Amino acid sequence: MKSLSNKRILLGITGGIAAYKSAELARLFSKAGADVRVVMTPAAVEFITPLTLQALTGNKVHTQLLDADAEAGMGHIELARWPDLIIVAPASADFLARAASGEANDLLSTLILATSAPVAVAPAMNQAMWGNAATQDNLTVLRARDMLIFGPDSGPQACGDTGLGRMLEPQQIIELAAGLFEDALLSGLRICITAGPTREALDPVRYISNHSSGKMGFALAAEAAAAGAIVTLISGPVALQTPERVQRVDVVSARDMLEASLVATQNCDIFIGVAAVADYRPAAVETQKIKKSSDAFSIALVPNPDIISSIAALDNRPFTVGFAAETHNIETFALSKLQRKKLDMLFANDATATFGSDDISAIALWPQGRSVLGPGNKQLIARQMLALIHTRYTLPRQGDFR
Ligand code: C5P
Numbered sequence: 193m194k195s196l197s198n199k200r201i202l203l204g205i206t207g208g209i210a211a212y213k214s215a216e217l218a219r220l221f222s223k224a225g226a227d228v229r230v231v232m233t234p235a236a237v238e239f240i241t242p243l244t245l246q247a248l249t250g251n252k253v254h255t256q257l258l259d260a261d262a263e264a265g266m267g268h269i270e271l272a273r274w275p276d277l278i279i280v281a282p283a284s285a286d287f288l289a290r291a292a293s294g295e296a297n298d299l300l301s302t303l304i305l306a307t308s309a310p311v312a313v314a315p316a317m318n319q320a321m322w323g324n325a326a327t328q329d330n331l332t333v334l335r336a337r338d339m340l341i342f343g344p345d346s347g348p349q350a351c352g353d354t355g356l357g358r359m360l361e362p363q364q365i366i367e368l369a370a371g372l373f374e375d376a377l378l379s380g381l382r383i384c385i386t387a388g389p390t391r392e393a394l395d396p397v398r399y400i401s402n403h404s405s406g407k408m409g410f411a412l413a414a415e416a417a418a419a420g421a422i423v424t425l426i427s428g429p430v431a432l433q434t435p436e437r438v439q440r441v442d443v444v445s446a447r448d449m450l451e452a453s454l455v456a457t458q459n460c461d462i463f464i465g466v467a468a469v470a471d472y473r474p475a476a477v478e479t480q481k482i483k484k485s486s487d488a489f490s491i492a493l494v495p496n497p498d499i500i501s502s503i504a505a506l507d508n509r510p511f512t513v514g515f516a517a518e519t520h521n522i523e524t525f526a527l528s529k530l531q532r533k534k535l536d537m538l539f540a541n542d543a544t545a546t547f548g549s550d551d552i553s554a555i556a557l558w559p560q561g562r563s564v565l566g567p568g569n570k571q572l573i574a575r576q577m578l579a580l581i582h583t584r585y586t587l588p589r590q591g592d593f594r
Pocket of ligand 1: 529
């Protein structure tokens with residue numbers, strides 16, 4: 193089910209007794225790593241509560257076409273553009289009829305008209321309704337428009353009849369949906385990335401920091417998500433937009449970043465430390481603004497925790513990848529860092545050329561080898577870095593630190 197990782201699934205539920213199985217379907221999609229949004233018709237709400245689906249997916253359930261609140265958040269056209277797949281399960285005879293005639297008289301039928309995503313339906317209805325020529329004609333029309341029809345199954349029905357018209361089981365639906373997507377390189381892998389600088393407060397208005405823009409970490413997060421990974425991006429203060437499909441955690445200081453990293457690492461296969469973490473912080477943070485005087489002023493500093501070393505020291509550590517921005521003796525310093533911090537891999541680069549720039553070149557080092565990447569823009573190099581990380585991650589690891 194790796195191919196569903198990070199996919200956007202819009203689950204439409206129409207009115208039928210099989211709607212109780214949609215809760216399990218939503219749960220299975222979420223468990224497979226998909227982001228699930230649910231749209232229910234008014235009739236569906238009679239069978240199962242939106243609250244159940246909201247709890248299972250973590251997203252607000254959409255029920256109305258003309259809902260001012262919903263339109264202010266994700267409006268119906270935005271919602272139609274959002275999914276990688278729309279799956280309507282159960283799809284009632286009435287819904288199939290409305291879809292076939294191109295009606296847009298509720299939110300779900302409107303989305304079917306407005307979307308360019310593939311649409312699949314899992315019909316569920318009484319066997320006589322399924323067999324009726326009107327339903328079969330509607331299905332012919334829908335198939336001709338490339339709608340995918342999953343099922344139905346045959347067997348005993350809620351009304352006491354036996355025959356064709358039972359909705360497929362949620363597990364069967366999920367397998368058919370997964371089959372529509374190919375596995376991407378990082379499908380199903382959980383990747384945590386730190387990015388940007390940290391800020392170490394001196395008093396309420398001043399801090400110590402560095403010039404890191406966060407661009408490299410954000411590029412890695414965007415590319416990893418595009419390659420199917422489930423990405424948590426722990427970011428210091430930067431002026432960058434969160435990449436699509438990435439879960440972002442904002443932090444300020446090194447100690448905040450360590451705390452967030454330890455939480456994220458509990459659920460992570462690969463940890464990539466790209467952040468330019470401040471090595472020191474002021475020994476004391478004044479509660480009031482420090483006043484100017486003509487005397488010389490010195491600040492006592494204490495070392496910050498080393499985040500990536502703390503992660504690498506965990507018993508059940510993820511595959512741990514560091515970055516080293518150096519101004520001279522790049523490879524020598526980087527190699528000693530790889531060993532000292534017990535990393536599985538490290539990318540070294542020239543700090544003077546990299547900070548704030550859109551381009552980068554890097555030397556990749558790991559316990560048994562090296563490779564050179566770039567120069568190229570951070571997006572392209574990020575893709576190459578992830579391919580290398582993936583190769584090292586999947587290979588048997590003799591002599592590694594893990
Ligand atoms: O020691 P240096 O700062 O050069 O090491 C760089 C690597 O270590 C990067 O991967 C950086 O994110 C990580 N690091 C860290 N915590 C620190 C300092 C650096 O995770 N306090």
